[in-house]
Amino acid sequence: MLEQGNRYLSDLAYRRQALLQSLPNHANMYAKQRIGHYALGRRGWDMLPEWNPRSVGVGNAVVAQLGTADVPTQGRLPASTPQLWDGRTPRTMREWVALGRTVFFRYPLRSEVFAEWALRRPETAARVGIEKDASGKYPGIVLFADVDGRSRIGITCALCHTAVHDGRVVEGRARRAFDYGRLRLDYHQDTREPVDADLARRMATWGPGRADVTEDVAEDPVAIPDLWGLRHQTALTQAGTLNHLGPVTLAIRQETQLLHTNHQRVRPPRVLSLALAYYLYSLEPPPVARTHPETAAERRGQALFDSHCVRCHSNEAYGGDPIDHARVGTSPELATGTARGTGRYRPSSLLRVADAAPYLHHGAVATLEDLLSPERLAAGFTRSPVGPGPVPGHTFGTELPQADRDALVAYLRTL
Numbered sequence: 001m002l003e004q005g006n007r008y009l010s011d012l013a014y015r016r017q018a019l020l021q022s023l024p025n026h027a028n029m030y031a032k033q034r035i036g037h038y039a040l041g042r043r044g045w046d047m048l049p050e051w052n053p054r055s056v057g058v059g060n061a062v063v064a065q066l067g068t069a070d071v072p073t074q075g076r077l078p079a080s081t082p083q084l085w086d087g088r089t090p091r092t093m094r095e096w097v098a099l100g101r102t103v104f105f106r107y108p109l110r111s112e113v114f115a116e117w118a119l120r121r122p123e124t125a126a127r128v129g130i131e132k133d134a135s136g137k138y139p140g141i142v143l144f145a146d147v148d149g150r151s152r153i154g155i156t157c158a159l160c161h162t163a164v165h166d167g168r169v170v171e172g173r174a175r176r177a178f179d180y181g182r183l184r185l186d187y188h189q190d191t192r193e194p195v196d197a198d199l200a201r202r203m204a205t206w207g208p209g210r211a212d213v214t215e216d217v218a219e220d221p222v223a224i225p226d227l228w229g230l231r232h233q234t235a236l237t238q239a240g241t242l243n244h245l246g247p248v249t250l251a252i253r254q255e256t257q258l259l260h261t262n263h264q265r266v267r268p269p270r271v272l273s274l275a276l277a278y279y280l281y282s283l284e285p286p287p288v289a290r291t292h293p294e295t296a297a298e299r300r301g302q303a304l305f306d307s308h309c310v311r312c313h314s315n316e317a318y319g320g321d322p323i324d325h326a327r328v329g330t331s332p333e334l335a336t337g338t339a340r341g342t343g344r345y346r347p348s349s350l351l352r353v354a355d356a357a358p359y360l361h362h363g364a365v366a367t368l369e370d371l372l373s374p375e376r377l378a379a380g381f382t383r384s385p386v387g388p389g390p391v392p393g394h395t396f397g398t399e400l401p402q403a404d405r406d407a408l409v410a411y412l413r414t415l
């Protein structure tokens, strides 16, 4: 793994080749943008300056400084704040992971006025899932010196990919309480800053734990996924936008994500993107009392899983290779969209699936029972978190008798 990483750091032609191989559909916007700009040497994104920002986590002390007035945060980052990375290339996997963790919590994706606005209103922050841990810190929110030198409030990976549970930060868990659409709507309502009416209508429908992260016109908000089990997946993202060929795929994904969210003004040092990839691989699901079937129902559920589910949920994380979207039958927008579409959906990892509701790429199913219930497919269904009406697709298991479905759910709860 470290050898592949070293080639990513040192070999331009290798990076280009790895990029091309990682894109299953060269015609979507995600692919076109990267093919047009990435690893071209004297053109494109390679010419952007590297950015090693100065950034600190935000806790009560920073929030107190923000005050209640809408004063820009300009000039508040202490001048003594060191840069995030000391410039040394890690030597051991442990050092790589530690550096990657720093990037995950502290490298700003971009400045974020909505988050800054919410920090001044703790009740709003709590309501939209900008969570505080037991020490009063907001994981995923930083105060940083932006590319232009000004201090700003920004967001990091940890805002969407950690959750706070009993005051403790669970790294890699989707922030299912985070309601980005609601946050932005509240901001616009309060500040009277105009917002496009169509966008406002769409944001109101996202709900907690979902966001439309694609650039196309399709209405396709996706659920934030848990990040454990990634290294077992042969494809990344729910529509399988990337063939996953090892740490180099993930490092390129994170390098291009960070330069993209920072408005293509700067790029992260590659050591930091690679560190982030190794850190993501190191994430393990939270420990549970046991992860093997014991009761009769659980064992029966396992046998049913082996006969009905394993052909798709086939790898160690119970995910698998992407499947033609028509065979899955869930809403096609994301899979067929021009932004990241590939025509397929990837079987999700099922590690700790009991805690991963709502389910499916669009988060349209509230419980495992509903996922397996034929009621979900019928016109009168009212229990979807995204609104009344049937939730079609992924009919696997819905044809089984109730007792079998109960057994399957019992087994899924042990994963």
Ligand code: HEC
Residues within 6 Å of the ligand: 104, 109, 155, 156, 157, 158, 159, 160, 161, 180, 210, 211, 213, 222, 223, 224, 225, 226, 227, 230, 233, 235, 236, 237, 238, 239, 254, 257, 258, 276, 280, 340
């Ligand atoms: C605003 C919320 C948000 C932020 C911030 C964010 N992500 Fe995500 N992330 C998502 C969503 C939503 C998806 C699902 C996208 C999809 O499947 O199309 C996702 C998907 C991913 C995946 C693919 C997971 C899989 O199952 O294949 C990885 C890896 C990932 N994010 C890592 C990161 C890293 C690293 C950062 C910081 C650089 C980050 N994300 C920042 C919301 C976010």
Ligand code: HEC
Residues within 6 Å of the ligand: 238, 305, 308, 309, 310, 311, 312, 313, 323, 327, 328, 330, 331, 345, 346, 347, 348, 349, 350, 353, 356, 358, 359, 360, 361, 362, 371, 394, 396, 397, 398, 408, 412
């Ligand atoms: C033909 C392939 C296929 C089969 C068979 C299959 N699945 Fe899936 N499964 C998928 C795909 C693809 C997804 C993601 C679909 C989406 O998000 O639209 C998925 C998603 C899921 C999810 C949602 C996980 C989450 O976190 O959102 C669960 C739970 C699940 N499957 C359980 C099962 C069970 C139980 C069975 C057997 C009864 C089964 N699957 C059979 C392909 C399959």
